[in-house]
Amino acid sequence: MSGEPLPRSFYARDAQTVAPDLLGYVLETRSRGRVTAGRIVEVEAYVGPHDPAAHGFGNRRTQRNDALFGPPGFFYVYFTYGMHWCANAVTRSDGFPSAVLIRALEPLDGLAAMRRRRGVQSDRLLCAGPARLCQALAITGTYNKEWLDGDRVRVTGPRVSPDEIVVGPRIGISKATDWPLRFGVSGSPFLSRAF
């Protein structure tokens, strides 16, 4: 099931380059011995201090966004809307705030645990959204600043290369809404929204 984790060097590139390359790889977590995993089918890039929609805009480093400024290959997990967690892969270089938000997975492994945590009827909705997949994979703030090649969380191969990658504007933001930085696997039924 679990392949080799991607090397940290994979993440040491621009977020908009890493983002589409992540499609098709598997995100896997281990929580109290239970493994859950899903194939990445939707991502968004947050490209740097010049990106008005990104938490690192203007290079303002705070306690909340500190992991975003960390080294490539870090996991950046933040809390939002008073009840939701979202998960990112930190990219580029240490000290430069950029990351790829994981927006949707195709559930692969640990479906029973996912259904229990999510409490939804349809498997299509288990991981179809950044906060939904965190709930399904039990990702919370304790995962912040983990390495993405570790035992608690990893991104692994082998990659199932998408036949086609589609691009569009990012979701849930109010600035730079026309930047084409959302990437998805064309036609996947597990997207958070159609492109």
Add this chain to the structure above:
DNA sequence: GGTAGGATAAGCT
């Protein structure tokens, strides 16, 4: 099928 409103808390002005 679609959309409006509420939940709920940290961070910023």
Add this chain to the structure above:
DNA sequence: GCTTATCCTACCA
């Protein structure tokens, strides 16, 4: 006090 990288439910068509 307002915004937020969201999701769920209720309601209307």
